[in-house]
Amino acid sequence: xxxxxxxxxxxxxxxxxxxAEHAADVSECADWLVDKLSGMGLDVNVKKYSTPKHPIVxxxxxxxxxxxxxxIYGHYDVQPVDPIELWTSAPFEPEIRDGKIFARGATDNxxxxxxxxxxxxxxxxxxxGQLPVNVIFLLEGEEEIGSGSLYGxxxxxxxxxxxxxxxxxxxxxxxxxxxxxxxxxRGMACAEIFVKGPSADLHSGSFGGAVKNxxxxxxxxxxxxxxxxxxxxxAGFYDDVAPIAAWEKxxxxxxxxxxxxxxxxxxxxxxxxxEDGFTAAECIYARPTLEINGMGGGYQGEGSKTIxxxxxxxxxxxxxxxxxNPDVIMGLLKAHVEKHAPKGVEVKxxxxxxxxxxxCDPHSEYGQAAQQALEAVFGNKPVLIREGGSIxxxxxxxxxxxxxxxxxxxxxxxxxxxxxxxxxxVELFLKGIxxxxxxxxxxxx
Amino acid sequence: xxxxxxxxxxxxxxxxxxxAEHAADVSECADWLVDKLSGMGLDVNVKKYSTPKHPIVxxxxxxxxxxxxxxIYGHYDVQPVDPIELWTSAPFEPEIRDGKIFARGATDNxxxxxxxxxxxxxxxxxxxGQLPVNVIFLLEGEEEIGSGSLYGxxxxxxxxxxxxxxxxxxxxxxxxxxxxxxxxxRGMACAEIFVKGPSADLHSGSFGGAVKNxxxxxxxxxxxxxxxxxxxxxAGFYDDVAPIAAWEKxxxxxxxxxxxxxxxxxxxxxxxxxEDGFTAAECIYARPTLEINGMGGGYQGEGSKTIxxxxxxxxxxxxxxxxxNPDVIMGLLKAHVEKHAPKGVEVKxxxxxxxxxxxCDPHSEYGQAAQQALEAVFGNKPVLIREGGSIxxxxxxxxxxxxxxxxxxxxxxxxxxxxxxxxxxVELFLKGIxxxxxxxxxxxx
Numbered sequence: 014x015x016x017x018x019x020x021x022x023x024x025x026x027x028x029x030x031x032x033a034e035h036a037a038d039v040s041e042c043a044d045w046l047v048d049k050l051s052g053m054g055l056d057v058n059v060k061k062y063s064t065p066k067h068p069i070v071x072x073x074x075x076x077x078x079x080x081x082x083x084x085i086y087g088h089y090d091v092q093p094v095d096p097i098e099l100w101t102s103a104p105f106e107p108e109i110r111d112g113k114i115f116a117r118g119a120t121d122n123x124x125x126x127x128x129x130x131x132x133x134x135x136x137x138x139x140x141x142g143q144l145p146v147n148v149i150f151l152l153e154g155e156e157e158i159g160s161g162s163l164y165g166x167x168x169x170x171x172x173x174x175x176x177x178x179x180x181x182x183x184x185x186x187x188x189x190x191x192x193x194x195x196x197x198x199r200g201m202a203c204a205e206i207f208v209k210g211p212s213a214d215l216h217s218g219s220f221g222g223a224v225k226n227x228x229x230x231x232x233x234x235x236x237x238x239x240x241x242x243x244x245x246x247x248a249g250f251y252d253d254v255a256p257i258a259a260w261e262k263x264x265x266x267x268x269x270x271x272x273x274x275x276x277x278x279x280x281x282x283x284x285x286x287x288e289d290g291f292t293a294a295e296c297i298y299a300r301p302t303l304e305i306n307g308m309g310g311g312y313q314g315e316g317s318k319t320i321x322x323x324x325x326x327x328x329x330x331x332x333x334x335x336x337x338n339p340d341v342i343m344g345l346l347k348a349h350v351e352k353h354a355p356k357g358v359e360v361k362x363x364x365x366x367x368x369x370x371x372x373c374d375p376h377s378e379y380g381q382a383a384q385q386a387l388e389a390v391f392g393n394k395p396v397l398i399r400e401g402g403s404i405x406x407x408x409x410x411x412x413x414x415x416x417x418x419x420x421x422x423x424x425x426x427x428x429x430x431x432x433x434x435x436x437x438x439v440e441l442f443l444k445g446i447x448x449x450x451x452x453x454x455x456x457x458x
Numbered sequence: 459x460x461x462x463x464x465x466x467x468x469x470x471x472x473x474x475x476x477x478a479e480h481a482a483d484v485s486e487c488a489d490w491l492v493d494k495l496s497g498m499g500l501d502v503n504v505k506k507y508s509t510p511k512h513p514i515v516x517x518x519x520x521x522x523x524x525x526x527x528x529x530i531y532g533h534y535d536v537q538p539v540d541p542i543e544l545w546t547s548a549p550f551e552p553e554i555r556d557g558k559i560f561a562r563g564a565t566d567n568x569x570x571x572x573x574x575x576x577x578x579x580x581x582x583x584x585x586x587g588q589l590p591v592n593v594i595f596l597l598e599g600e601e602e603i604g605s606g607s608l609y610g611x612x613x614x615x616x617x618x619x620x621x622x623x624x625x626x627x628x629x630x631x632x633x634x635x636x637x638x639x640x641x642x643x644r645g646m647a648c649a650e651i652f653v654k655g656p657s658a659d660l661h662s663g664s665f666g667g668a669v670k671n672x673x674x675x676x677x678x679x680x681x682x683x684x685x686x687x688x689x690x691x692x693a694g695f696y697d698d699v700a701p702i703a704a705w706e707k708x709x710x711x712x713x714x715x716x717x718x719x720x721x722x723x724x725x726x727x728x729x730x731x732x733e734d735g736f737t738a739a740e741c742i743y744a745r746p747t748l749e750i751n752g753m754g755g756g757y758q759g760e761g762s763k764t765i766x767x768x769x770x771x772x773x774x775x776x777x778x779x780x781x782x783n784p785d786v787i788m789g790l791l792k793a794h795v796e797k798h799a800p801k802g803v804e805v806k807x808x809x810x811x812x813x814x815x816x817x818c819d820p821h822s823e824y825g826q827a828a829q830q831a832l833e834a835v836f837g838n839k840p841v842l843i844r845e846g847g848s849i850x851x852x853x854x855x856x857x858x859x860x861x862x863x864x865x866x867x868x869x870x871x872x873x874x875x876x877x878x879x880x881x882x883x884v885e886l887f888l889k890g891i892x893x894x895x896x897x898x899x900x901x902x903x
Contacts, residue, residue, distance in 0.1 A: 031761030093763055115602050121661075131738030158761060168797075185664055188871055198557040199663055202763050212726025213544060216566075216876040217749045218644055218847030221777050223721055225731040228750040228772075229684065235677040239855055252499035264770075276668055281657025286670040296667030304662045306765050311752030312773060316476030317648050317810055318538055318774050318846075320876050327673075328757060332666050357731035375480050402663030424493060424624060424664075431661040431765050 015113070016131050019049070021107040023123050024116040030067055030158045039154045039314035042089050043068040044233055054136040054142050055150075067154030071173065074148045083148035083454055084176035084416065086406070087126020087132075087183065088156030091118035092431045099433035104182045110256045111302075112439050119437035120429035125182035125423050126152065129422055132449025145457025149176055153406070155184075159203075159366030161408040167413045170400035176416050180452070181407065182445065184400040184422025188269045188334065189438070190389035193381070195420035197298070197372035197399030198407055202334035202342045203365030206234065206350060207326045212356050214311070214320040219251050225357030227325040228310040234360065235327060237353040238303050242289040245303045250342065255335040255372075257299045261399075265294040268396050270426050273435030279360075302332045303346075315401075330365075332403060339367035366406020373417040378454070384421040386452035390444055421448065459496040461576050462506035463561070465887065466496070466552040468568050469561035475535035476510055482597030483619075484599045487534050488513040491597055496784045499587050501824055509607035512599030515575045515760075516618065517736030519578075519593045526901055527592035528860065529621035531851070532571025532628065536563035537876045544878035557884050559608075566875035570627035570868050571597065571611060573887055577894025590902025594621055598851070601628075602646075604811030605851040612858045621861050623824045625897070626852065627865025627890065629845040630699035633714045636884070638834035639825070640865035642743070642817035645778035647787045648810030651679065652771045655803050659756070659765040669766055670802030673755040675771040679805065683748050683774075683778040687734040690748045690776075692794045693788065700780040700817075702744045706844075710739040713841050715871050724871050748791075775810075777848065784812035785882070813850020816861040828864040831897035835889055866893065 014022065026042035029035040048073040051057045054220035058073035064257050067090060079318050094104040094117050102108040106115035111125070114124070127151075136144050137449040147338075151174060155307045167174060184195040240246045265271070271294040287296045296302075310325025312318035331337055331346070347362050354360035374380065375397045387395040400420065407418045429435045459467070471487035474480040487505050495504045497515040502519035512535060537563050539549040547553040549562035551843070559569070574595075581589050581704065596619060598608045612619060629640040654671035656665075685691045689692040716739040725775035732741045741747075755770025757763035776787055792807045820842045821864040845865065852863045870888050874880045 064658055093759060170815050188501045190684045199577045210727055213877045215725055217775060219776055221747040221749050223732050223738035224725055224727045225732050226749055232677040232680040236681040280660055280669055282655055282669045283804055285666050285668050293668035300667050302666040303768055304666050304671055306763055307756030307758045309754045309758040313752045313754040317773060321749055328762060330662060332663055357729045359728055432658045
């Protein structure tokens with residue numbers, strides 16, 4: 014099978030970690046990776062570890078003394094697919110259109126980590142099974158739900174995973190001609206809010222006027238999360254936020270595709286709206302947010318149903334930045350919800366998963382090697398950004414393994430990760446394979 | 459078949475007018491009524507009229523000169539059933555438990571109008587096909603979606619439907635021992651609000667901070683509908699609201715089951731919340747409301763999905779009182795939504811169905827006959843209330859046919875109309891049959 018067909022095979026697994034009915038698909042995807050990694054010459058050291066939830070796959074090259082060890086991290090689980098009706102082709106039947114391969118997980122993250130697997134495979138072939146560095150693949154199946162199992166796993170397998178630097182391609186790329194080195198990530202704090210009104214839906218005529226409507230109550234609560242300047246109005250929310258350095262502001266002002274006009278065209282949003290006093294790039298890279306990811310209550314079907322609903326809920330998530338502590342933020346959120354709970358209803362706050370923000374020095378020795386490899390493969394100087402997204406495990410790896418991460422993201426702005434019609438550029442996939450080889454060679458010198 | 463089995467047969471039709479897939483069920487329910495009315499001796503004058511949507515059934519007794527004509531109105535369509543999982547027995551498989559028959563439509567409205575059909579059948583039997591008054595049954599299939607077809611139908615069939623007074627049992631009853639005469643109804647104005655943000659769901663990390671979240675925007679809008687005193691904050695909303703008379707305030711303070719404690723027990727709401735300065739009874743009977751009947755947006759499935767959703771919507775409905783004009787209110791709502799539309803998103807306001815509020819004099823000649831019949835059957839003086847619910851067609855009948863309505867409701871507070879486990883007291887059903895006979899006899903004297 015050629016490299017693209019192999020990617021398509023990987024993309025066919027509906028490995029949605031958030032949905033219980035897909036647990037078997039996640040596990041089968043892990044088996045497929047074990048076969049692939051074993052077949053390419055890492056066979057003696059490929060293991061599928063079962064965890065309380067989804068499997069973790071580890072593959073190691075034969076240890077060469079005196080060479081640095083590079084841990085290549087990726088995740089083979091994917092986001093849910095709904096709204097399914099907005100997909101042009103089925104999310105798990107990869108289809109190539111306009112030089113892109115369309116499938117859930119194409120960019121986030123199967124296409125990106127698989128490029129590294131194929132890069133290592135090429136190096137193994139070219140040097141009769143010898144790699145320029147020691148390589149450890151660490152592939153998990155729970156990134157989209159908070160990497161729950163990997164935290165404990167890393168601590169248990171600290172020695173097995175010992176490394177000098179971490180290589181991750183699970184972040185954004187400013188554009189095809191703008192190779193991107195990410196040196197920071199936002200953290201995360203997820204939660205759900207449940208509002209209970211009457212014990213059953215009520216006739217809005219027979220009772221309307223005397224009973225608090227749980228949707229109205231939830232809207233009051235949600236509305237209390239932000240002020241009129243686009244700032245999060247949760248007390249203490251910004252207390253620990255690290256300021257943005259001058260060199261970052263000027264570097265970020267040059268990143269392609271980050272102007273209001275560019276973002277409006279890209280997203281289809283009527284108008285870019287940012288926190289007062291910050292550019293879109295600054296808000297996405299280095300300012301915290303509080304988003305409502307989903308909300309529901311009452312009658313959502315066809316026609317009208319004149320009720321006072323029994324309950325309503327909202328799913329919220331905060332993106333955090335250095336040096337916010339997710340547990341502290343979760344406490345502030347809980348306190349805010351309790352303080353602003355409207356009368357007449359019962360409000361329940363259920364904390365979800367959290368993750369630390371992360372930042373490292375892009376000018377380190379490893380960082381410079383990465384920038385050189387990017388320039389060699391793409392022909393342009395890389396832009397240095399912080400990623401708006403979250404890979405909480407990166408911060409944890411720093412803590413447990415003591416290694417920093419080179420984040421060489423290949424997620425283009427129109428890759429539609431987490432959205433219908435997620436896709437990955439075929440050209441980028443092939444360049445990713447080159448990049449992997451170029452970088453590992455440099456690190457071996 | 460005994461009377462209760464006949465009611466059960468009628469309740470088995472899933473005649474949900476709001477859902478297109480049930481159109482055939484609605485029509486079959488009308489056929490069943492035609493057969494029933496024909497079989498009991500009104501055969502020459504029973505007609506099923508097709509309309510742009512759901513059929514209208516009319517049945518007339520042979521005209522007797524010098525006797526008043528009573529038009530008995532009812533609706534055989536029902537509300538949707540969801541949340542289906544909260545039903546103890548299936549909504550369209552009637553089941554008798556604790557002296558109540560459980561089914562969607564049991565109280566609203568099949569059980570109540572069918573009692574009048576059986577009352578008239580009894581009178582026909584006892585006087586060899588002679589009734590003490592002229593009777594016209596008018597049964598529609600669109601009440602739960604605004605009676606769209608009936609308005610035009612009444613104008614076209616003005617002569618056929620000419621009557622002196624209207625008899626309707628589709629309203630509330632304060633309690634088993636509190637026969638209830640309703641002399642007013644609230645009106646209605648329904649609408650939907652759609653908020654569009656980005657053209658597809660976005661990754662909340664890659665874009666969070668630069669794009670307005672449509673759920674957040676919708677919550678801001680919904681929050682703008684009420685002030686902190688529980689009043690509707692739409693400009694001009696209360697301008698035409700008729701004040702509550704002193705005799706009404708004192709009568710309503712005696713209605714059983716309307717204390718805050720009673721309503722809290724009945725609804726399971728944590729605390730009764732009313733508009734400042736009004737009792738629960740006053741708010742339900744004679745104050746307008748704005749309710750959110752349903753709201754949705756983003757990811758509502760299992761687990762978390764960290765997106766900025768593409769859109770969100772809300773279904774709203776206002777209950778109106780004399781002398782508010784629904785069209786004027788709809789205009790005020792539209793203006794409010796346009797004025798408060800948050801920036802960064804597109805907001806669409808879609809007007810829905812409307813209906814006038816209604817009130818008549820409960821002390822008229824017909825009103826007194828109704829009060830006597832209620833006292834005769836139930837053994838207690840009736841309470842005089844205004845109904846919180848809406849039967850917009852009643853106001854229209856007054857306009858087109860010039861007749862007022864005697865609303866002798868048998869909807870008990872725990873009948874759960876519009877909710878899971880809707881039910882109708884078997885004892886009440888049998889008393890309703892008596893009431894019909896007693897009242898028609900009095901009107902014939």
